[in-house]
Amino acid sequence: xxxxxxxxxxxxxxxxxxxxxxxxxAIERNSQWLAGGVSSNFRxxxxxxxxxxxxxxxxxxxxxxxxxxIDYYLSMGPMILGHKPKALSDAxxxxxxxxxxxxxxxxxxxxxxxxxxxxxxxAERMRFGGSGSEVIQAAFRxxxxxxxxxxxxxxxxxxxxxxxxxxxxxAPGDAQPDAHGDIVPQPGTQGQLASTADALAVLQWNDLxxxxxxxxxxxIAAVIMEPAMCNSGSIRPRDGYLEGVREACTxxxxxxxFDEVITGxxxxxxxAQELFGVTPDMSTFGKAIANGFPVAAVVGRADLLDLxxxxxxxxxxxxxxxxxxxxxVATLKQLTPDLYARIGQQGERLKDGLQRIFADAGVTAxxxxxxxxxxxxxxxxxxxxNYRDLREMNRAGYVALTTEMMYRGVRALERGAWFMxxxxxxxxIDETLAVAAEAVRAVKDAGKx
Numbered sequence: 001x002x003x004x005x006x007x008x009x010x011x012x013x014x015x016x017x018x019x020x021x022x023x024x025x026a027i028e029r030n031s032q033w034l035a036g037g038v039s040s041n042f043r044x045x046x047x048x049x050x051x052x053x054x055x056x057x058x059x060x061x062x063x064x065x066x067x068x069x070i071d072y073y074l075s076m077g078p079m080i081l082g083h084k085p086k087a088l089s090d091a092x093x094x095x096x097x098x099x100x101x102x103x104x105x106x107x108x109x110x111x112x113x114x115x116x117x118x119x120x121x122x123a124e125r126m127r128f129g130g131s132g133s134e135v136i137q138a139a140f141r142x143x144x145x146x147x148x149x150x151x152x153x154x155x156x157x158x159x160x161x162x163x164x165x166x167x168x169x170x171a172p173g174d175a176q177p178d179a180h181g182d183i184v185p186q187p188g189t190q191g192q193l194a195s196t197a198d199a200l201a202v203l204q205w206n207d208l209x210x211x212x213x214x215x216x217x218x219x220i221a222a223v224i225m226e227p228a229m230c231n232s233g234s235i236r237p238r239d240g241y242l243e244g245v246r247e248a249c250t251x252x253x254x255x256x257x258f259d260e261v262i263t264g265x266x267x268x269x270x271x272a273q274e275l276f277g278v279t280p281d282m283s284t285f286g287k288a289i290a291n292g293f294p295v296a297a298v299v300g301r302a303d304l305l306d307l308x309x310x311x312x313x314x315x316x317x318x319x320x321x322x323x324x325x326x327x328x329v330a331t332l333k334q335l336t337p338d339l340y341a342r343i344g345q346q347g348e349r350l351k352d353g354l355q356r357i358f359a360d361a362g363v364t365a366x367x368x369x370x371x372x373x374x375x376x377x378x379x380x381x382x383x384x385x386n387y388r389d390l391r392e393m394n395r396a397g398y399v400a401l402t403t404e405m406m407y408r409g410v411r412a413l414e415r416g417a418w419f420m421x422x423x424x425x426x427x428x429i430d431e432t433l434a435v436a437a438e439a440v441r442a443v444k445d446a447g448k449x
Contacts, residue, residue, distance in 0.1 A: 015438065017407050022065040026052040042076065047403040047414065056083035058423040061411065069411040070432055074419035077262050077373070078287040080343070081334055082423030088291055091330035095323050103317075108325035115332040116289075116297060119269045121279045122258070125305035126297050128320040132261035132286035133161030135298040136224070138314045139282045140165070142304050143222035143255040145312045153214060153223045153254075155205035156183060157232035157387025160224055160259050165196040171232075172202075174391075182214070205229060205386045206237060208244040215252040222255040227272035227280075230262040233377065233390050234369025234417065242278040249281070255304070261286040261296070266372045266419075269335050293327040294318070339422050340372075346429055347371025347420040353433040361440045363449055375416045378449055397449035404439040 027037035027050050036044050043050050052064045059082055061071045071083070081088065095108065109128065117123040129135040140152055152166070156175075160166045169175065172186035183204070185197040203210050205225065214220065227242060229235035249256040257280055264271040264285040273279055282300030289295050298314075299305070308314045318324075348371045358365035358378075366380040377384065378401070379394035393416070402412045410432050412418055443449050 015408055015435075018065070018067045018409060020049050020051065020063070020065055020067070020406075023051045023063055024049045026064055047399055048406065051411075058082045058084070059421060059425070059428045067409070069406070069409055070424075070428055070435075072410070072412045072418045072420075072432075074421055075292055076287075076413070077266070077417075077419050078290070078292045079419070080266055080288040080372070080421055081291045081331065081339075082421040083292075085291065085330075085334070087334060088327055088330045091326045092293075092323050095326035099322060101318070101321055106320070106322045106325060108322055108329055109320040112320075112325045112328040112332065115329065116285075116299060119332065119335075120264070120283065120285075120299055121270050121273050122281070122283045122301070123299035124302040126299035127305065127308055127314055128325075129296040129298065129314075129316055130294050130318050131161075132259070132284060132296050133163055134316065135284045135286070135296045136160045136166065136257075136259060136261075137163060138298045138308075139224070139257050139284055139300075140222065141314070142282065142298075142300075142307055142312055143257065145307055146304055147221045147253060147255060149219055149221035150199045151201055151220050152199065153201040153203065153211075153220045155203055155225055155229075155387075157390065158205065158224075158226050158229060158259070159231040162188075164193045165199065166224075167192060168197055168200055169202045172387075174388075175202075204388065206235075206241055207386075208238075208241055208248075211245060212248045215248050215254055218252060220252070220254050222257050222282075223249055224257040224259055226263065227258045227260065227276060227278070228263050228267070228370070229386070230369070230373055230375075230417065232387055232415075233384050234373055234375035235384055235386070236369075237276065238385070242276050246278050246280070255282060256280040258283045260284060262373065265289050265332070265335060267370055268340060289331065290324055290328040291331040293324040294321075295324045295328050343420050343422055343424075344371040346424050346426075347374065350418070350420070350424070350429050350432060353429070354436055357433065357437045357440055361437075361444055363440060363444060372420050374418050376412075376418065377416055394449060397443065400443050400446070400448040401439055404443050405435055408435045408439060410435045410439075 031037040053061050055062045060068050062068045113126055116126055156169045159170050167188035168185040170188050175184050175186050177183050183202040185200055185202045260271040260283050265288040267275050284298050286296035351367050351374050355367040366377045366383050368383040369375045377393040378398045384390045399414050402414050
């Protein structure tokens with residue numbers, strides 16, 4: 001373990017200030033083989049460094065330096081049961097004895113599909129895939145085939161995967177509407193095909209009048225949205241918004257797709273659609289569906305999903321891989337009312353505690369969202385309603401805060417999201433709040449917030 005130093009910035013707390021020198025050196029060394037030392041751009045640029053982790057258990061991860069950190073990344077959302085739950089490990093070990101990949105169907109696949117269809121309101125039929133990005137593309141293809149239309153409508157700040165045709169206006173700056181009232185799509189990366197924007201329309205979220213006006217043109221195959229905006233912020237829909245969207249899509253023959261890759265099996269067993277009581281035509285899931293295994297799903301009306309029986313191509317060598325299906329079954333069977341109640345209680349305690357810490361320190365901040373996944377925005381006096389509101393948050397100050405917390409043993413995402421699991425118990429929450437109070441004081445004293 002790398003040597004640590006006693007922290008002197010927190011007025012006698014005596015907490016050890018951690019070192020991440022081993023991770024820094026490993027990332028630099030590994031960059032000779034891995035571009036940037038990572039295999040996803042979302043792991044780049046972490047302050048003070050991307051970590052090289054050796055193990056994880058419950059609500060903690062342990063890095064190459066030997067630091068044991070309280071973890072609110074939760075692998076960026078999937079680990080609703082925490083790291084290394086025994087029921088999951090046992091189920092996958094049993095399946096390993098029978099085989100890894102068949103190029104055929106398995107009993108675990110059918111059982112997982114049955115559970116999904118029983119739990120999710122929109123799931124009359126479904127197909128499994130390997131990632132959220134993949135199954136979103138399947139949903140688009142099905143919607144185009146069903147409607148005979150080409151355009152997909154998405155919203156600023158909503159992320160639906162990294163493919164060219166949808167990586168638009170995820171973080172668009174201050175893009176302005178064109179002469180027709182549409183927001184001009186902004187690309188998310190170099191190398192993105194500009195022509196893919198031709199089959200896309202972009203609006204601000206939570207504005208029902210704008211949506212109705214755009215759908216009235218009759219050229220939109222599908223509307224896709226996060227039913228609660230959790231990739232950017234943790235923003236609830238306005239009262240009546242989802243209901244209004246559902247009605248407008250029905251009236252115009254437009255397919256409504258909920259991207260529940262984050263919210264699915266996290267906000268409840270039936271996701272955000274169950275929580276808000278609005279059923280889309282199709283939905284996509286990932287992350288918490290298998291607690292860390294690479295599983296995703298597209299679900300929806302039977303007449304839509306049945307198009308994949310021959311008319312619409314959906315494929316994948318690793319779709320419904322038996323080990324992942326065993327993990328899916330084990331995960332879904334653990335998602336009981338008691339589990340959600342426990343996460344909810346601890347999440348609310350952490351949210352309320354953080355808001356009090358900011359208030360006591362005289363720091364303007366908004367802690368909003370859900371007990372299972374919430375968002376901290378420095379500099380916002382009121383909860384954000386859409387992406388444009390989030391642009392006013394103090395991002396640099398928040399990165400300084402999460403960096404200071406990491407040095408003190410708590411790992412939280414720099415984008416503001418906090419993910420909760422069933423393993424974040426009272427002791428973990430108490431320690432987190434103690435660290436947060438120290439870190440807020442230190443960052444404020446340094447003039448960064």
